Amino acid sequence: MGAGAPSPDAVAQGKKILVCVTGGIAAFKVVAVVRSLAETGADVRVVMTPSAHHFVGAQTFAALSGNPVATEMFGSGAAVPHVELARGADLVIVAPATANAVAKMALGFADDLFSAVLLTVRSPVLVAPAMHTEMWEHPATQRNVAALEERGITLIGPSEGALSSGDSGAGRMSEPEEIVRAGLRALGRAEDLAGVRALVTAGGTQEPIDPVRFVGNRSSGRMGFAIAQEAAARGARVTVVAGATSAEPPPGIEVVRVATADEMRAAVLERAPECDVTVKAAAVADFKPREAVDRKLKKASGPPEITLVPTPDILAELGSSPGLRKARGILVGFAAETEPDPGVLGRLAEGKRRSKGADVIVANDVGSSDSGFGAATNRAVIASPDGLTDVGLVTKIALASALMDVVAGLLRTRRSL
Ligand code: CTP
8 A cells, every 4th residue: 555645636547437327318428428528538438228329329429539439249249348347447436327227227137238338347436326206205215315325335416406397306426526536536435445454343242140140232233334344345355243233244354243241252362463454343241241141041930130240341441451463554433422412422522532541433323213223324423533524424435435434544544654
């Protein structure tokens, strides 16, 4: 990993960018997107759906990109055109993305070249929706959009403004410069953790009372898994140490399963010395039963008296003992707070950052139905040596992305010292 951040244009040089144009009037604005991207030195390929041809001629895109435009699954000469186009792509931009295109992506259709390409690519994907307000606001579209975001796909817009129907509202495609900027940012991010070893903890610990009962919590593991997915997408080699989770871990990432706080501590301390980044997203039980009995407690014996004792605070231990961590590594912790006010969240985050000796603390509100354990979104503030970042109410993957921006920035600074 280099010391300085590369210039936005330089990151596109020689990169293969696939621009998928679906059938909406905003297709005419994508002409400017393709031209700007081609000017950065990127190898731009355009895929058009059959209905996109009603709005812009393929010749226009072919001339600006310097490459033939692909539309058909069959008859193009390439043996497997969708695989050929998708493999080796560094970035895919879908613009304009109609309601139909969003639905097909959400459901994993593969009945034309566009949807087959989207099912095959493994690169970052940006989607710029454009449709009438009613279609954008329809619960079906909103559910499809949420499914895409959950998968790590970045949405750009839509914004509010004049629509082709003559009325005005949400559903207008973002401006070409915005789409190009988002594309260059995604390309920069796609490599900013290359060569980085990351350790992420996820889920909740379970502290046994007897062979069938435990003290646990509501953590689903989704936040930790989103961080692992985001770090891996940006080039890091990631290991997840996971306690109990109801969510599925992201594919292709090493997962080490543990049950208790003590097991999590052992798994983390074994790996932390090799890791450039350690993110403690797990909800570790603060207390455990003093002893777990080895036979099931019987109802007839009456309510048991359970004495709780503190568990080891793994984050604080790592924070106070630099010898347990890699030199110049980044230690990230979470603070679960029942507090929606970003000002208060920020103060709590900074307080915990100092008291636990972490480099970064993400304070998130776990008290509201739209934020925290089990919810798809989180309201969070990130405290780092560079100050506070109020992330607002965002999806877990968007929070993971904001966190990795902070981590990548800190790593760059430390490596250049
Ligand atoms: N943590 C840990 N070991 C523990 C408890 C917590 O490593 N035994 C880590 C968590 O993974 C998380 C952070 O510490 O990164 C949370 O710290 P904690 O003090 O438990 O914060 P809250 O859950 O916010 O609890 P409280 O406000 O009650 O202190």
